[in-house]
Amino acid sequence: MSSHPSPTLVAVAFCPHPPRLVTGLEGAGATQDDRLRIACGEALQTVLGLRPDVVLVVGDGPAGVRYGAGDAGDLERWGGSGQQPFAGRVRPGGRSLPLAHTVGAWLLDRAGHDGTRLGVAPGDLAEALADLPGPVGILAMGEGSARRTREAPDAPDTAATDVDVRVAAALGDGDPAALARLDPTGGQGPLAAGTTTWLAVGRALSGRSVTARLLLDGGPRDAGHLVADWLVAEVPDGVPGWLQR
Template sequence: MLVAAAVCPCPPLLVPEVAAGAAAELDGLRAACTEAVGELLAADLQLLVLVGDGPQAEVWTEGGAGSFHRYGVPLGVRLPSGGVDGPELSPSLTVGAWLLERAGAALPTHACAVPGDAPADRMLGLGQGLAGLADRVGLLVLGDGSARRSVKAPGYLDERAEGFDAEVARALGAADTAALAALDPRLGAELLAAGRAPWQVLAGAARGAGLGGRLRYQDAPYGVGYFVASWS
């Protein structure tokens, strides 16, 4: 059963070594993520599952590792439990592993990458399955909002992006599983919202769990929507 969740964005710039001289620009976001992960780890979990986007569906149940070498930083991270064999963690899950390593997490941990074009009903079903893996399951959900929030954004400006992100922020803050389940995959793809599929995994996992939500952070630095939320 899902008993707690933390929702964080996953830009590589969240890692100070990657951001270098610009690290201070995301101090507020970094602090909010630290608080959300800390609350998640304090929930007396039996199993923690990371969920983030990836180029293809993959699951890590015996540990896993990732690195920031692609950004020119000689920094590697690993999931809290298990080895480092198998495929490398996707970039979003690598940021999640960094957040957990930074928090000193040591509990059994799985990870799941979901592709951006995954159907909503499949994500809802996946979430339900993850919630049933143990009596006390926690999710760390990694995903960004629209990358089309300004003319300087990676995908340039789309007038629909602000409204889409506002509804996501409201739903995350209210633990509104129905609203997250109703997010349109096509619109999410057009707005370059990489968090759509992971958020719908969360929605499936939290159905019937009676969790409440708290939005810790909402902003769009660099033209990309970032949200931090806690569900408990």
């Protein structure tokens, strides 16, 4: 158990991370993508409006790695040019960001956030929260299913719609317990890359009171993009919820 003071988790923004969300990348600029950017911006303003001391960006990536100032994502991998710093300037020898953290950093830049950022993998979320002493916001980067439509890269999967419907309901209802019940391997068939992120956030907030908004459900082109924001009740004195295992 951590000896650090319990942080106040003020808010969560749930956003997807398709590369084309970043303006200037190959395929970006469609009307549907504009709707997605607007929804993500609105969710982030909910988080940033409460002035968290730290914004935690959680998304798929290697376990045990924490991303910070000087780390960057290579935009050329997704049809762009240059690098997207996670925070501050690109540092020679800095870590290479996964896609989720690259897009998350871009969204934070676009929202005007110049405060402290920390990037982690889903399995490291609880430990990171326990280490932070002050108000924390979370940017949870997670994709819905890529197999919802006939235009999907693989054949449509009826399970894909089921996964997205359940997650959308949990996000809209502010139900961390429902996210915590997700099967960590259940998204592999429907190609739902957000399952581990949603699961980690659900476990971290189980038993907490949440005020929620589902801002976008069902998404552009071939993926089920989900955008939501949560306002979370203050952590009570004593043991944080995410350490009550």
